[in-house]
Amino acid sequence: xxxxxxxxxxxxxxxxxxxxxxxxxxxxxxxxxxxxxxxxxxxxxxxxxxxxxxxxxxxxxxxxxxxxxxxxxxxxxxxxxxx
Numbered sequence: 001x002x003x004x005x006x007x008x009x010x011x012x013x014x015x016x017x018x019x020x021x022x023x024x025x026x027x028x029x030x031x032x033x034x035x036x037x038x039x040x041x042x043x044x045x046x047x048x049x050x051x052x053x054x055x056x057x058x059x060x061x062x063x064x065x066x067x068x069x070x071x072x073x074x075x076x077x078x079x080x081x082x083x
Contacts, residue, residue, distance in 0.1 A: 004062040006034035008052045022051045039067045 009019060009030075016030045023030075023044070032038035040048060042063055049056040 003034055003036050003066060005030070005040075005052070005066075008054065009034070012053065019051055023047060033066075036066060036070060036073075039063055039070055 009016070016027045016034070019025075019030045020027045029038070033040055040059075040063055042060060045056045045059040045063065048059045052059065
């Protein structure tokens with residue numbers, strides 16, 4: 001699954017290192033967002049908007065969308081483990 005964060009980084013021709021440095025975070029955190037394994041905190045939206053060159057509202061929307069997908073995937077995985 002290609003996430004907004006990966007797609008947008010590629011469009012901007014940036015590396016994970018560039019994003020991580022701009023946000024004072026680790027490359028592994030950025031990678032986990034891009035793989036859909038984690039979601040950035042909503043409070044980061046204004047900073048993410050600057051780095052990804054989109055509106056804060058767009059970032060917030062993408063965070064919510066990715067969070068819902070991640071929650072659904074975890075619920076499915078949990079349901080399969082119970083059987």
